Amino acid sequence: xxxxxxxxxxxxxAQHRALDDVSIDIPRGQIFGLLGPNGAGKxxxxxxxxxxxxxxxxxxxxxxxxxxxEHIGRIGYLPEERGLYKKMKVGEQLLYLxxxxxxxxxxxxxxxxEWFIKFDxxxxxxxxxxxxxxxxxxxxxxxxxxxxxPDLIILDEPFSGFDPINANxxxxxxxxxxxxxxxxxxxxxxxxxxxxxxxxxxxxxxSKKVLDGPKKAIKEQFKTHTYHVEYQGVLNDLNPAYTVLDxxxxxxxxxRANIRxxxxxxxxxxxxxxxxxxxxxxxxxxxxxxxxxxxxxVGEVPN
Amino acid sequence: MKTIFLILKREYLxxxxxxxxxxxxxxxxxxxxxxxxxxxxxxxxxxxxxKVEVIDENGKxxxxxxxxxxxxxxxxxxxxxxxxxEFGKSGYDVLVHIPKDILENPKDLKIYSEKNVSLExxxxxxKAVEQEIENIRLVEAGIDRKVLESTKVDVxxxxxxxxxxxxxxxxxxxxxxxGYFCAFIIYFAIFLYGVQVMRGVMEEKTNRxxxxxxxxxxxxxxxxxxxxxxxxxxxxxxxxxILLTFGISTAASSILGQSVGPQxxxxxxxxxxxxxxxxxxxxxxxxxxxxPMASVFKAISTLNIPLIIGCFLLYFIGGYLxxxxxxxxxxxxxxxxxxxxxFMFPITIPLVLSFIMAQFVIREPDGAVxxxxxxxxxxxxxxxxxxxPFGVPAWEIILSLTLLxxxxxxTAWLAARIYRVGILMYGKKPSYKELAKWVFYKA
Numbered sequence: 130x131x132x133x134x135x136x137x138x139x140x141x142x143a144q145h146r147a148l149d150d151v152s153i154d155i156p157r158g159q160i161f162g163l164l165g166p167n168g169a170g171k172x173x174x175x176x177x178x179x180x181x182x183x184x185x186x187x188x189x190x191x192x193x194x195x196x197x198x199e200h201i202g203r204i205g206y207l208p209e210e211r212g213l214y215k216k217m218k219v220g221e222q223l224l225y226l227x228x229x230x231x232x233x234x235x236x237x238x239x240x241x242x243e244w245f246i247k248f249d250x251x252x253x254x255x256x257x258x259x260x261x262x263x264x265x266x267x268x269x270x271x272x273x274x275x276x277x278x279p280d281l282i283i284l285d286e287p288f289s290g291f292d293p294i295n296a297n298x299x300x301x302x303x304x305x306x307x308x309x310x311x312x313x314x315x316x317x318x319x320x321x322x323x324x325x326x327x328x329x330x331x332x333x334x335x336s337k338k339v340l341d342g343p344k345k346a347i348k349e350q351f352k353t354h355t356y357h358v359e360y361q362g363v364l365n366d367l368n369p370a371y372t373v374l375d376x377x378x379x380x381x382x383x384x385r386a387n388i389r390x391x392x393x394x395x396x397x398x399x400x401x402x403x404x405x406x407x408x409x410x411x412x413x414x415x416x417x418x419x420x421x422x423x424x425x426x427v428g429e430v431p432n
Numbered sequence: 433m434k435t436i437f438l439i440l441k442r443e444y445l446x447x448x449x450x451x452x453x454x455x456x457x458x459x460x461x462x463x464x465x466x467x468x469x470x471x472x473x474x475x476x477x478x479x480x481x482x483k484v485e486v487i488d489e490n491g492k493x494x495x496x497x498x499x500x501x502x503x504x505x506x507x508x509x510x511x512x513x514x515x516x517x518e519f520g521k522s523g524y525d526v527l528v529h530i531p532k533d534i535l536e537n538p539k540d541l542k543i544y545s546e547k548n549v550s551l552e553x554x555x556x557x558x559k560a561v562e563q564e565i566e567n568i569r570l571v572e573a574g575i576d577r578k579v580l581e582s583t584k585v586d587v588x589x590x591x592x593x594x595x596x597x598x599x600x601x602x603x604x605x606x607x608x609x610x611g612y613f614c615a616f617i618i619y620f621a622i623f624l625y626g627v628q629v630m631r632g633v634m635e636e637k638t639n640r641x642x643x644x645x646x647x648x649x650x651x652x653x654x655x656x657x658x659x660x661x662x663x664x665x666x667x668x669x670x671x672x673x674i675l676l677t678f679g680i681s682t683a684a685s686s687i688l689g690q691s692v693g694p695q696x697x698x699x700x701x702x703x704x705x706x707x708x709x710x711x712x713x714x715x716x717x718x719x720x721x722x723x724p725m726a727s728v729f730k731a732i733s734t735l736n737i738p739l740i741i742g743c744f745l746l747y748f749i750g751g752y753l754x755x756x757x758x759x760x761x762x763x764x765x766x767x768x769x770x771x772x773x774x775f776m777f778p779i780t781i782p783l784v785l786s787f788i789m790a791q792f793v794i795r796e797p798d799g800a801v802x803x804x805x806x807x808x809x810x811x812x813x814x815x816x817x818x819x820x821p822f823g824v825p826a827w828e829i830i831l832s833l834t835l836l837x838x839x840x841x842x843t844a845w846l847a848a849r850i851y852r853v854g855i856l857m858y859g860k861k862p863s864y865k866e867l868a869k870w871v872f873y874k875a
Contacts, residue, residue, distance in 0.1 A: 143869060179647040181856070198650075206647040212640030217446065225442050229435060229648040273644070 131190075132157040132281055132312045133178065138187035140173050147173040148184070149336040155281075155314060155329070160307055162327035162344075163316040164419075166427055169333045171316050172209070175283055178314070179206050191281070202231035205279035209286045209316075211270050213258045220254040223273055230277040237276065244272045248298075263290055271299060275306060282306060283314045288322060300326065320419040330419075334427045344419075351417040351425060355389045356399065362407030371399060383410055435649045439657025440664070443632065447665045457669055461676035469684050482553050485524040487515055489532045492568055493561075503556050516544060528557055538565060606735060607821035608794050614744050614817040618751050619787045622813070623780075625666040625752060626759040630772070632658050633763030633855070642855045651852035659756045666752070735821050743820050743829065750836040751813025754843050755783065761847035764854030771861045786811035790818045797822040807832050809839025846871060 133155040140148040148170045155161045165171050176182045178189060180196065189196040191203070214222055220241070227237035245251050248268060258266060267290050275282060287303070288296045303313060303326065315327060323330065323344075331341035340347060355374065361383055364373060371394075374387040390399050396414075403409055417425075447453055486497065486507045497505035508515060512529050519527050527544040534540060541561055543549055570580060633655075636642040645654055762775040786805060793802040797819045806816040806824075812832050816824070853870035854862070862870075 176856075181643065181646050201648055204647070206644065208640070208643040208647075210640040210643065212642075212644065214446075214635075214641055215639060216450075225438070226644065226648070228438050229645065270644075 130157050130193075131155055132192060133314075134190045135174070135178075136188045136190070138174065138177060138184045138189070140170070140177065140182070141185050146336050148177075148333075151187075151333065151336075151338045153331045153338060153341055155312060157312050158307065158310055159328040160303065160313045160315055160326050162323045162330035163314055163333070164318075164320075164323065164330055164423060165333035167318075170336045171333055172285070174333065175206075175285060175314070175316060178281075178283065179204060202277060203280045205230075205274040205277065205282045207270060207274040207282075207284045207287055209289070211267060211290070213266060213270060213273075215257070215259040217258060218254070219256055219258060219261070219269055222258060223269065223276065226273045227276050230279075232277050240276050240278075241272070244276065248272070264292060264295055267291060268295065268299075271302070275302070275311075278309075279311065281312050281314065283316070285316045286318070287315070288317070288319065320423055323419045332423070332426055340422075340426050347422060348417055351422045353389065353415060353417065354392055354394075355387050355415040356396070357385060357387050357411075357413055357415055358403055358407075358409060359383050359385050359411040360403070360407035360409050364407055366406060368398070368402050370394060371402070387415065435653050436657045436660070439649065439654055440661040443658050443661025444664050447628070447662065448668065453665070453669070457672050458676065461673055461680055464673075464677050465680040465684060469681065472685070482525040483523070484526045484528055484557065485515065485519070485522060486528045486530065487512055488530045490530055490534050492535075493530060493564055496564055496567075497560050500556060500560075502553065503560070505560070519544065520546070526553065526557070528561075530561065534561075535565060535568065538562075604822075610735065610740060611794060611797075611818040611821045612790065614740070614747075614820075615787065615790050615814045618744075618748050618813050618817060619783065621666055621670070621748065622751050622755045622783060625662050626755045628665070629659055629662050629756040630759040630763035630776075632662065633760050633851070634766065634769075634772075637764065637855050638767065646852075646855070651855065652848045655757075655760050655848060655851050659753065659760060662756065663749070663752060736823075740820055744817060746833060747813040747817050747836070750809075750833070750840060754809060754813075754836070754840045755779065757840070757844045757847035761850040761854070764851040765857075765862055765867060767858060767861070774861075782808075782810040783814070786814040790814055793818050797824075803828070807835055809836045809843075812836055849873075 131154045134153070136152050138148050138151045139146070151170070151174060163171055163174070173182070177184050178196070180198070180201065191197075191200045217225075223241055224234060224237050227240070228234060232240070245254065250265075250268065253261065253265070253269070258269070261269070271287070274284070284303070287299060291299060300322070303315075307313060315323075317323060327344055329341070329343050330347060332339050342350075359379065364376065364384070364386055367373065367388075370391050372389045374389055376384055376386045378384050388399065390396070400409075400412065403412070481502060481504050484503050484505050486493070486505050487510065488507055489512075493507075499505060506524070515522075515527060515529075525545060526549060529542040529544070531537070531540045531542070538561075541558070543554065543557060567577070567580060571577060636645065636654075642654075758779045762772065762779065765775060766772055789801065789805060789811070793799070793805065793815055796802060802815060802819055805811045806819055806828070812835065816829070816832050820829070849871040850867055853873055854867075
């Protein structure tokens, strides 16, 4: 069951088509990576899901129903450009933001207490936001995003501005939220975190969706059928069906080679063939990284 | 509605809790009170009477000088030289020497005192002597003293306006004053609070919190909550200003009243209209009628006060709403203070223009310019308030208010269209052409 589906979304600005026939399905209870180079249309799509703007064409369904005002309380949004009221006290501010999402003051208070204990930030309650460091403000904003326990959480570059310790803390929170049943849309350029966290991805490039599906399936799709081997000896006279892509000596007298095999070939055959010729120390399949896939699909380096 | 209320509450509380709000609210009444209490204070000190010794060598003046608020005359019979010697012990402030030939040489009058005599005292004495010399000469010319006294009259006029209800008292002075006052308050409030709305919008935009907020509420709700919240701040501030000014002034004037001594105080009270303690003698009555305060009150009472207050509130609110919506749109369109000027300018033109035109309208409250400017929603809050104390036909007021409401709905719609796009636009400063495009973007 998908928590969110977009159908043929088109968003047109004066000179520029920001989204062109974008349809994606976001399965419930997963971490969904929304990828794409700068200016591809990710933010436009996120704004449409948040009902900040509306699509010119197409529809959005939340839980099978057309997206409407009643869903606002079930979505939490952390924009890429963070911001809070600088002159407002942390506690008051979080209470206000939670109330805008439809919580009562009492409900908000109870949930805030839990978070303040969890993050060990009890002393911040009466501080003005402007007196906190940038990282501290980010933490506050993360709390504001997830406080009302939304079913769908949209995080735009959630790790930017965090030091590694706090980034880890937030990562654990994201995983815990998924555990509790929330769905997370995760928009980022950082492919290592996509690798680590995402179950599903969609890639938007030049206003169009160019790729989507479960991460595993996509990796399968981008498999190059190449294998690496570390060996000693002379790597000639292999089965002519196998192509040796490159060879390079390692520091300790071993060599490392990449070998491509035909799509329908058996890996075991390759191993047997190798053992006949050289002494093998290590062998493995070259699985494409998200970074490779991104570059291949977009033709650009993620920045 | 609940969301608008939440936003309104935050906007209100944040502003009311600010130090600058508290300072403004409490210091302004102090200043205003000072502005009118200081002159009153000094005026009351001036009532300090000077005792004047009069040596009349001519013999014709005798006891004829009348005491005034500033001067008490006392004739003495002694030679000038000994009077001068004993002056220090006599307890008098001023010694006046009228020489024998004063009628022939009026410039020979001499005034002695220990300290320098103030110009006011000098004038007072000279005037008294002049008056007497004039009288003496007139009597010598054969005119009876009684005739002389009966020629002294004090003229002041009452103006009346003729209408279907017949003759009724009117005072164009009071109408002008009230009209101007109301217009100024509206002008001032629109600027003061309109700019606050604009700053609030800009703050949200530059802080980048606006994206979070409008993922929870509609841009229109955010704009409406802000405008209404600031309106409440304005009402609170004005109410406190009125109460505090009144309170401080009353307290201060009662303290001042005690410090000037009982004699003057009674005199002051006698001069106040409606002072109950002094018996209403014939003299007091005429004084009451002629005192300036009383005539102001009388003039004001001839105006249609409930109508003026009602219209003031309507135009105050209407004018604020129209302009603050425009200010909100400006705030949403710009990124930085430096860009504000360009967009502020066209908004302030009608406001400033109507304030300038107000003085022409006051001279001709029924002219064509006055009529049209009191119909156009952007100028009517100021121009109509100037006209109303002079009397405006009911249909004109109704039409003007209808147009004002229509104008507000129009500007609110326009502002909301610009606002919802503007708050998400960062980077380059938009042109007017782009603003126009934003209006027609699909939401």
